[in-house]
Amino acid sequence: MENVFTILMKSYLREKGLVNFQIESFNEFVEKRLPKLIKSIGKIKPELPEIGELEIKLGKFELGEPRVKEADGSIRKIYPMEARIRNLTYSAPMYVEMTQVLNGIESKPTMVEIGDLPIMVKSKFCPLSRMSRKELIEIGEDPDDPGGYFIINGTERILMLVEEIATDRIIVEKTKDSSVPQIARIHSEREGFVQKHLIERKRTGEIYITFANIRRIPIVIILKALGLEKDKEILEAISLDERIQESFLINILEFPIKNGEEAIDELGKYLRIPQKSMRKKQAIRMIDKYLLPHIGQEPENRLAKAMFIAKAIEKILKLHLGEIEEDDVDHYANKRIKMAGDLLELLLRSILLGKWGLIVRMNYNYQKLVKRGKLPPLQAVVENAILTNQIVSAMAVGSWIGGRTGVTQRLERSSWNKTITHMRNIVSPLSSTQEHFEARELHPTHFGKLCVTQTPEGANIGLRKYLAISATITPKIDKKDITPILELLDSVKVKK
Structure with a gap:
């Protein structure tokens, strides 16, 4: 007969999983944050005196299914195992609805491919998440694999959990x-x-x-x-x-x-x-x-x-x-954990809006391609290969915005336990070459949230931590979503 602890742990793991917080973070990034980022750009206004006043309106965002482009130009669906074997990146195309408005005349909206986004294995946008155990075995996948990682140039890589000081306080x-x-x-x-x-x-x-x-x-x-x-x-x-x-x-x-x-x-x-x-x-x-x-x-x-x-x-x-x-x-x-969705939002915002981002390049390409008063097609102006390469390069090397390094790491596969441990690893932004005695010490508030015994020896001792087995990470809540609750609590005179 199973004891109470075993029953509780099985129930908890069935409901929460060991790496589900990373998958949920990626899902939320694609479903909410990316469309919100596109919406915040709104319009692009290239300066083109040769043809008049041009405005590009950005509309809805869509993510396609994982695919591969073959050497002969054909495109077909791909599963993670093929990406591993052929050293490919497991990714899907991103589309943004764009509408050209030239001198007040609006053209028909067009879905334009802006680049490929690496897909997290077992996320909502990965076909494996909708397959049964039998179907997973048939396509060569481990049915007990937790997912929560990416395949970049055939290598399984994870976005690390990054510990930072809580913001806005x-x-x-x-x-x-x-x-x-x-x-x-x-x-x-x-x-x-x-x-x-x-x-x-x-x-x-x-x-x-x-x-x-x-x-x-x-x-x-x-x-x-x-x-x-x-x-x-x-x-x-x-x-x-x-x-x-x-x-x-x-x-x-x-x-x-x-x-x-x-x-x-x-x-x-x-x-x-x-x-x-x-x-x-x-x-x-x-x-x-x-x-x-x-x-x-x-x-x-x-x-x-x-x-x-x-x-x-x-x-x-x-x-x-x-x-x-x-x-x-x-x-x-006073600490917060940045997950996959947070880190990808930071990367995509820089790639789209940065000094040499997509918007700047679109403006430049318009000025370069507009000749004899003719307007180039939108897909010719959007260099989707450059955006794809920027994302893949950052995830392959682990170099992130703000000079941060080691944000992505090759997934440890020597055993199932090591794989799970690696995916629940939390890294600190503090330098391992400096003392930081207090930051390295065990704090009473770590109990129940972090493993109190597991940390590497040497320079990273205390700076690299691991989630406790029953710990999970909640997603960041938009302030707009909790404002009505705070106003309600204030109206009934709830004491702080």
Whole structure:
């Protein structure tokens, strides 16, 4: 007779699986994030004075079935085993609906192939996910294979689970630097990109903020540029506690800015732009686009940004006054795990919108191909092979956006247990060549989430972790989906 633990584990594994979180992350990326990314681009407007005003509208996104292009030009369906044997990439074509509007006249919408996307084995877009055990055996597949990996040039590769500091929250710490005893860190995330902010309180009481490569701007300048123009408004936004207000007062006395206009001009000086008009324009762009982008990137979001910064100041001053303890960065509530969908979104966003991305190349190709007033077909303008090669190259080498390396690894196949262990491996972005003693140590919050005994010896000890057997990872929830719930809880006066 089976004991209770065995029954529970079997039930859990049937429902959740060991690598299902990676498969669900990939499914969500294709079904929601990629269409949302295409929608965010909206329109492309090439500059073509030879033929008039041209606009390309981007519509729905579709993903085809995994396929292979043969040497004779024929195209047919492919299964993972053939991709392994023939050293092929197991991928499917991506299509985007495009409509040309020339001088106000709209042409018929066309589904244009923009490139191939590697398909995760056993995902919703892989035929294996719809097959029975018998059918899997007939095509040469292991029916007990969990899936959750890619086949790139015939090699099975996985996207690693990457541990990062939680975004969009204020983390305050004490430092060993006597001149800057307290700091606050904010990692603001929008659409996959993270903008790091550092707020520093000097020993003498002045508070500065660093973001977007602009170093040490007095915090009062930022608050007044965001709309808190009166000194009283700033103090009340930070706190109603007189002790905290008194601790901040030196900043108002040290940087006597009269109004928002003066604050924006002063902020522009930190950008080292000599012309006043350009200085103002660039300063406004910096606070709208790069300051706390998770709150928003429009002028109407400025006051909300000011209130968020005010709360960060309150927290750093409470730490200074001994009213609160510093945040534990190694607490697992302050960590988040990036899965396959998160990493692929970051890659595709860069490939589509980057300096030499698809949109830039489309503009260039239009200008190159437009001759004698004739408009080239859309498929001739879209270089789908280049986009495919960029994706495959990144996944084959493991070099990712932001200079990160080792994001993909060859799947360990020496035994079934090692395969599962490798796919539940969590890597830290911290360098293995540095000490990071606290980050390497076992933390009480790891229990139940991470295996407390398994970690490699040597330089990676403590930096490479493994999920506990009954641990799973929940997908990121869109803030729009939880806003009604938060409003409901607020209306019934639920205490935090």
